[in-house]
Amino acid sequence: EAQVTQNPRYLITVTGKKLTVTCSQNMNHEYMSWYRQDPGLGLRQIYYSMNVEVTDKGDVPEGYKVSRKEKRNFPLILESPSPNQTSLYFCASSGTGGYTEAFFGQGTRLTVV
Amino acid sequence: AQKVTQAQTEISVVEKEDVTLDCVYETRDTTYYLFWYKQPPSGELVFLIRRNSFDEQNEISGRYSWNFQKSTSSFNFTITASQVVDSAVYFCALRSGSGGYQKVTFGTGTKLQVIP
Numbered sequence: 656e657a658q659v660t661q662n663p664r665y666l667i668t669v670t671g672k673k674l675t676v677t678c679s680q681n682m683n684h685e686y687m688s689w690y691r692q693d694p695g696l697g698l699r700q701i702y703y704s705m706n707v708e709v710t711d712k713g714d715v716p717e718g719y720k721v722s723r724k725e726k727r728n729f730p731l732i733l734e735s736p737s738p739n740q741t742s743l744y745f746c747a748s749s750g751t752g753g754y755t756e757a758f759f760g761q762g763t764r765l766t767v768v
Numbered sequence: 769a770q771k772v773t774q775a776q777t778e779i780s781v782v783e784k785e786d787v788t789l790d791c792v793y794e795t796r797d798t799t800y801y802l803f804w805y806k807q808p809p810s811g812e813l814v815f816l817i818r819r820n821s822f823d824e825q826n827e828i829s830g831r832y833s834w835n836f837q838k839s840t841s842s843f844n845f846t847i848t849a850s851q852v853v854d855s856a857v858y859f860c861a862l863r864s865g866s867g868g869y870q871k872v873t874f875g876t877g878t879k880l881q882v883i884p
Binding site for chain 2: 690695696698700703711713743747756758759762
Protein backbone atom coordinates (compact mmCIF):
# COMPACT_ATOMS: atom_id res chain seq x y z
CA GLU A 656 0.00 0.00 0.00
CA ALA A 657 1.32 3.40 -1.01
CA GLN A 658 1.78 5.52 2.04
CA VAL A 659 3.62 8.26 3.86
CA THR A 660 4.30 7.46 7.49
CA GLN A 661 4.97 10.10 10.11
CA ASN A 662 6.00 9.51 13.67
CA PRO A 663 5.04 10.37 16.27
CA ARG A 664 1.39 11.31 15.76
CA TYR A 665 1.28 13.35 18.93
CA LEU A 666 4.11 14.96 20.87
CA ILE A 667 4.27 17.26 23.85
CA THR A 668 7.67 18.64 24.64
CA VAL A 669 9.34 21.44 26.55
CA THR A 670 10.98 24.54 25.16
CA GLY A 671 14.52 23.94 24.03
CA LYS A 672 14.49 20.15 23.96
CA LYS A 673 15.61 18.93 20.55
CA LEU A 674 13.20 16.68 18.72
CA THR A 675 12.88 14.89 15.42
CA VAL A 676 9.73 14.01 13.54
CA THR A 677 10.29 11.19 11.10
CA CYS A 678 8.74 10.80 7.67
CA SER A 679 9.05 7.83 5.39
CA GLN A 680 7.47 7.01 2.02
CA ASN A 681 7.36 3.75 0.09
CA MET A 682 6.58 5.07 -3.39
CA ASN A 683 10.12 5.92 -4.53
CA HIS A 684 9.08 9.56 -4.84
CA GLU A 685 11.72 12.16 -5.48
CA TYR A 686 9.87 15.15 -4.03
CA MET A 687 9.21 15.35 -0.31
CA SER A 688 8.17 18.27 1.82
CA TRP A 689 7.07 19.39 5.26
CA TYR A 690 4.18 21.68 6.07
CA ARG A 691 2.74 23.19 9.17
CA GLN A 692 -0.93 23.90 9.52
CA ASP A 693 -2.19 26.66 11.76
CA PRO A 694 -5.75 27.97 12.13
CA GLY A 695 -6.55 30.61 9.55
CA LEU A 696 -3.20 30.21 7.80
CA GLY A 697 -3.71 27.02 5.85
CA LEU A 698 -0.70 24.85 5.17
CA ARG A 699 2.65 26.53 4.85
CA GLN A 700 5.65 24.80 3.38
CA ILE A 701 8.62 24.57 5.73
CA TYR A 702 11.22 22.75 3.65
CA TYR A 703 11.19 20.61 0.58
CA SER A 704 13.53 18.21 -1.13
CA MET A 705 13.73 17.55 -4.85
CA ASN A 706 15.84 14.43 -4.34
CA VAL A 707 18.54 12.91 -2.14
CA GLU A 708 20.84 15.59 -0.76
CA VAL A 709 18.82 18.33 -2.48
CA THR A 710 16.79 20.47 -0.11
CA ASP A 711 15.53 24.03 -0.10
CA LYS A 712 13.60 26.38 2.11
CA GLY A 713 9.90 26.82 1.85
CA ASP A 714 8.01 29.81 3.18
CA VAL A 715 8.56 29.26 6.92
CA PRO A 716 11.92 27.54 7.46
CA GLU A 717 13.08 29.41 10.58
CA GLY A 718 13.67 27.12 13.52
CA TYR A 719 13.64 23.92 11.48
CA LYS A 720 16.20 21.68 9.83
CA VAL A 721 15.83 18.79 7.43
CA SER A 722 18.03 16.20 5.81
CA ARG A 723 17.57 13.85 2.90
CA LYS A 724 20.21 11.14 3.06
CA GLU A 725 17.95 8.45 1.66
CA LYS A 726 15.21 8.75 -0.88
CA ARG A 727 12.53 7.33 1.36
CA ASN A 728 13.19 9.38 4.51
CA PHE A 729 12.86 13.08 5.19
CA PRO A 730 13.05 13.88 8.92
CA LEU A 731 12.14 17.27 10.35
CA ILE A 732 14.40 18.46 13.15
CA LEU A 733 13.61 21.13 15.70
CA GLU A 734 16.91 21.92 17.38
CA SER A 735 15.44 24.18 20.05
CA PRO A 736 11.65 24.12 19.92
CA SER A 737 9.69 27.15 21.04
CA PRO A 738 5.98 27.56 21.83
CA ASN A 739 5.35 29.28 18.48
CA GLN A 740 6.21 25.98 16.81
CA THR A 741 3.16 24.38 18.38
CA SER A 742 1.27 23.24 15.31
CA LEU A 743 0.01 20.38 13.18
CA TYR A 744 2.74 19.11 10.88
CA PHE A 745 2.33 17.18 7.65
CA CYS A 746 4.88 15.40 5.54
CA ALA A 747 4.13 14.79 1.87
CA SER A 748 5.74 13.09 -1.10
CA SER A 749 5.17 13.14 -4.84
CA GLY A 750 6.93 12.63 -8.15
CA THR A 751 9.06 15.48 -9.46
CA GLY A 752 7.00 16.22 -12.54
CA GLY A 753 4.51 18.19 -10.55
CA TYR A 754 1.87 16.42 -12.51
CA THR A 755 1.41 14.00 -9.68
CA GLU A 756 -0.69 14.20 -6.59
CA ALA A 757 0.97 14.60 -3.25
CA PHE A 758 0.52 11.84 -0.72
CA PHE A 759 0.30 13.17 2.80
CA GLY A 760 1.14 11.59 6.09
CA GLN A 761 -1.43 11.46 8.87
CA GLY A 762 -0.01 14.49 10.60
CA THR A 763 1.92 15.13 13.81
CA ARG A 764 0.32 17.27 16.48
CA LEU A 765 3.19 19.02 18.29
CA THR A 766 2.77 21.02 21.47
CA VAL A 767 5.72 22.93 22.89
CA VAL A 768 5.27 24.15 26.45
CA ALA B 769 6.83 34.95 -5.33
CA GLN B 770 3.80 32.78 -5.72
CA LYS B 771 0.48 33.16 -3.98
CA VAL B 772 -2.84 31.41 -3.65
CA THR B 773 -5.94 33.23 -2.46
CA GLN B 774 -9.07 31.57 -1.22
CA ALA B 775 -11.18 34.55 -0.29
CA GLN B 776 -14.07 32.52 1.12
CA THR B 777 -13.20 31.58 4.67
CA GLU B 778 -16.42 29.73 5.47
CA ILE B 779 -19.46 28.79 3.44
CA SER B 780 -22.70 27.23 4.63
CA VAL B 781 -25.18 25.66 2.26
CA VAL B 782 -28.24 23.52 2.65
CA GLU B 783 -27.95 19.98 1.40
CA LYS B 784 -28.57 19.58 -2.35
CA GLU B 785 -27.55 23.13 -3.11
CA ASP B 786 -24.68 23.76 -5.51
CA VAL B 787 -21.62 25.55 -4.17
CA THR B 788 -18.52 27.02 -5.81
CA LEU B 789 -15.23 27.45 -4.01
CA ASP B 790 -12.98 30.12 -5.46
CA CYS B 791 -9.23 29.95 -5.94
CA VAL B 792 -7.06 32.68 -7.44
CA TYR B 793 -3.35 32.15 -7.90
CA GLU B 794 -0.27 34.17 -8.78
CA THR B 795 2.97 32.94 -10.26
CA ARG B 796 5.56 34.20 -12.70
CA ASP B 797 6.30 30.74 -13.99
CA THR B 798 4.82 29.57 -17.25
CA THR B 799 4.79 25.95 -16.10
CA TYR B 800 2.91 25.28 -12.93
CA TYR B 801 0.50 22.84 -11.36
CA LEU B 802 -2.71 23.42 -9.46
CA PHE B 803 -4.34 21.11 -6.97
CA TRP B 804 -7.38 20.83 -4.77
CA TYR B 805 -7.34 18.90 -1.51
CA LYS B 806 -10.07 18.08 0.95
CA GLN B 807 -9.54 17.94 4.70
CA PRO B 808 -12.49 16.31 6.46
CA PRO B 809 -13.01 16.70 10.21
CA SER B 810 -10.86 13.60 10.77
CA GLY B 811 -7.87 15.68 9.66
CA GLU B 812 -6.28 13.78 6.79
CA LEU B 813 -5.61 15.49 3.47
CA VAL B 814 -7.35 13.96 0.49
CA PHE B 815 -6.25 14.70 -3.05
CA LEU B 816 -9.09 15.73 -5.37
CA ILE B 817 -7.61 16.99 -8.62
CA ARG B 818 -4.51 18.35 -10.33
CA ARG B 819 -4.15 20.55 -13.39
CA ASN B 820 -1.05 21.70 -15.21
CA SER B 821 -0.72 25.10 -16.79
CA PHE B 822 -0.94 23.71 -20.32
CA ASP B 823 -4.30 22.12 -19.80
CA GLU B 824 -7.23 24.48 -19.45
CA GLN B 825 -9.76 21.78 -20.06
CA ASN B 826 -12.43 21.75 -17.43
CA GLU B 827 -13.09 18.51 -15.64
CA ILE B 828 -16.08 16.82 -14.12
CA SER B 829 -15.93 13.93 -11.72
CA GLY B 830 -19.31 12.90 -10.44
CA ARG B 831 -20.71 15.83 -8.45
CA TYR B 832 -17.39 17.66 -8.59
CA SER B 833 -16.27 19.96 -11.38
CA TRP B 834 -13.36 22.31 -11.85
CA ASN B 835 -13.07 25.45 -13.96
CA PHE B 836 -9.50 26.47 -14.80
CA GLN B 837 -9.11 29.87 -16.46
CA LYS B 838 -5.61 31.16 -17.08
CA SER B 839 -6.94 34.52 -18.24
CA THR B 840 -8.21 35.23 -14.74
CA SER B 841 -5.69 33.03 -12.87
CA SER B 842 -8.50 31.10 -11.30
CA PHE B 843 -9.12 27.46 -10.57
CA ASN B 844 -12.60 27.21 -9.09
CA PHE B 845 -14.24 24.11 -7.68
CA THR B 846 -17.96 23.41 -7.83
CA ILE B 847 -19.87 20.78 -5.89
CA THR B 848 -23.25 20.01 -7.38
CA ALA B 849 -26.07 18.79 -5.17
CA SER B 850 -23.99 19.05 -2.02
CA GLN B 851 -24.17 16.37 0.66
CA VAL B 852 -23.39 16.40 4.35
CA VAL B 853 -20.29 14.30 3.65
CA ASP B 854 -18.92 17.21 1.65
CA SER B 855 -18.50 19.18 4.87
CA ALA B 856 -14.77 19.78 5.15
CA VAL B 857 -12.04 22.31 4.65
CA TYR B 858 -10.96 22.58 1.02
CA PHE B 859 -7.51 23.77 0.01
CA CYS B 860 -6.28 24.99 -3.31
CA ALA B 861 -2.53 24.66 -3.92
CA LEU B 862 0.01 25.82 -6.48
CA ARG B 863 3.30 24.13 -7.31
CA SER B 864 5.74 26.09 -9.42
CA GLY B 865 9.34 27.15 -9.59
CA SER B 866 12.42 27.35 -11.75
CA GLY B 867 15.92 25.99 -11.90
CA GLY B 868 14.72 22.57 -10.87
CA TYR B 869 13.25 23.80 -7.61
CA GLN B 870 9.54 23.79 -7.06
CA LYS B 871 7.80 25.28 -4.06
CA VAL B 872 4.26 24.54 -3.06
CA THR B 873 1.90 27.22 -1.80
CA PHE B 874 -1.47 26.48 -0.30
CA GLY B 875 -4.39 28.82 0.11
CA THR B 876 -5.77 29.40 3.57
CA GLY B 877 -8.66 27.06 2.90
CA THR B 878 -12.43 27.32 2.67
CA LYS B 879 -14.49 25.61 5.33
CA LEU B 880 -17.65 24.21 3.83
CA GLN B 881 -20.56 23.27 6.02
CA VAL B 882 -23.42 21.41 4.43
CA ILE B 883 -26.53 21.58 6.56
CA PRO B 884 -29.02 18.69 6.37
